[in-house]
Amino acid sequence: MNGRVLTVFAAKGGYGKTTLATNLAVVLNAGGARRVCLVDLNLAHGDVANMLSLQPAGSLADAVTADGSGLLDVAAIGSLVTRISTGLDGVLPPVVPGEAARVPAALVGDLLAILPSLYHFTVVDTPAQFSGHVLTALDHSHYHVLLTAPERLALHNLRLTLDMLDMLSYRRASRSVVLNRCDARVGLTTDEVERTIKTPIAGALPSSWDVSTSINRGVPLTVAHPEHRYSRAVRRFVESHITAARFSKDTPESSRPW
Numbered sequence: 001m002n003g004r005v006l007t008v009f010a011a012k013g014g015y016g017k018t019t020l021a022t023n024l025a026v027v028l029n030a031g032g033a034r035r036v037c038l039v040d041l042n043l044a045h046g047d048v049a050n051m052l053s054l055q056p057a058g059s060l061a062d063a064v065t066a067d068g069s070g071l072l073d074v075a076a077i078g079s080l081v082t083r084i085s086t087g088l089d090g091v092l093p094p095v096v097p098g099e100a101a102r103v104p105a106a107l108v109g110d111l112l113a114i115l116p117s118l119y120h121f122t123v124v125d126t127p128a129q130f131s132g133h134v135l136t137a138l139d140h141s142h143y144h145v146l147l148t149a150p151e152r153l154a155l156h157n158l159r160l161t162l163d164m165l166d167m168l169s170y171r172r173a174s175r176s177v178v179l180n181r182c183d184a185r186v187g188l189t190t191d192e193v194e195r196t197i198k199t200p201i202a203g204a205l206p207s208s209w210d211v212s213t214s215i216n217r218g219v220p221l222t223v224a225h226p227e228h229r230y231s232r233a234v235r236r237f238v239e240s241h242i243t244a245a246r247f248s249k250d251t252p253e254s255s256r257p258w
Contacts, residue, residue, distance in 0.1 A: 001035075003116030005252065006242065007124040007141040009134065011157035015149045016180045018047045019211060019220075020234070021125035024145070025088060026222045027231075027238045032086035034120040039091045041108065041137055042127040043100035046093035049082075053218030054090065057082040060103050060111060061094040070107035074114055089119075105132035112140035121242075130164065138165075139253050143242065144175040148197070150188040155196045162199060170253055176202035176241050183207055203237030206230055 008021040018040075025038040040046035049056055058080045063072045081089040091111065094100055115122040124137045138144060144165070148158040158177065165175065179193060182204035190201055206229050214221040222231040 001117055001120065003035075003119045003121060004143065004242075005112055005116060005122045005124065005137075005141045006143045006145055007126060007134075007137045008145045008147065009126050009138070009161070010128055010147040011161045012154065013128045015147050015154060016205070016211070017128070017147050018042075018051060018125050019215065020145070020147055020178065020180070020205070021123050022048060022051060023220050023222045023231070023234045024238065024242075025084075025121075025123040026220045027235050028121045028123065028242065029085070029088040032088075035087045035089075035118065037081065037089050037091060037115050037119045037122045038084065039111070039115075039122060039124045039137075040093050041124050041133055043093045043103055043133070045127070046125070048090060048125060049092045051215055051218065052084060052090070052220070054082055054084065054092065056090075056092040056095055059092055059094040059099070060107060061096075061099040063107060063111075064102045064104070070104055070110060072107060072110040072114065074117065077111075077114060077118060080111075103133070105136045108133050108136045109140055112137060135168075138168075138170065142174065142252055144170065146175060146177045147180055148177060148193075149180050150182065150190075150193055152188075155188075155193060159197050162197065174253065176237075178203040178205060178237060180205045181207040202241050203233065205233045 008017055010017040025036050028034055029036040040048040063070050065071050080091055082092055084090050126134045148154045177199050179201045183206050194201055208230050211221055211230055214224050221228055222234055
């Protein structure tokens with residue numbers, strides 16, 4: 001299998017990044033038609049398990065060896081993943097306090113190098129910081145999904161993020177900006193957002209109390225209400241930017257010649 005890795009990133013918490021990553025994984029899974037793995041890389045404070053009412057069967061910390069490095073191969077993956085639904089698995093953070101600090105960034109790289117041989121898509125949910133783990137995920141990703149909101153602070157942080165990705169020589173063609181709460185009445189239109197960040201918006205997600213309700217119920221909105229306007233917006237983004245033929249030809253950022 002020649003799977004693809006997507007990393008979802010936002011420069012600040014509270015913009016709905018984990019919600020987007022979870023719903024992206026569900027849409028990509030397509031009811032079990034594709035094998036998908038959702039990786040919660042917020043090792044210390046991840047929310048995927050709580051959001052989906054999951055009890056982790058294992059975590060990346062289980063692969064850390066006594067010398068503080070890691071040992072990971074295809075055979076070991078089975079003990080790390082937690083089943084979410086048919087064809088949809090998760091790699092969740094450690095539940096024991098302090099275990100997250102034991103996971104080296106190199107082990108994240110090993111994980112993301114192996115998962116594409118087992119899954120059609122791997123979706124990585126990240127913490128809001130350019131840590132070694134996050135940079136490793138970005139390196140091993142075929143595509144970067146950058147989430148923002150129609151707020152001045154959010155757009156300023158996104159602009160800094162885009163500048164950082166450019167400085168690190170990540171390909172602009174391998175990223176998309178998604179605007180959450182695009183219909184919020186805060187005085188900024190989508191056109192104004194694009195002018196501010198000097199980048200086109202690839203996906204626009206509407207505001208809805210139903211998103212919060214789905215989180216409280218532990219069921220992604222794309223599962224509970226697949227025809228909801230938020231669900232349709234996520235599906236449009238996936239169909240136009242993730243599963244498009246041109247994306248299938250992309251290579252991981254770790255393959256870039258520098």
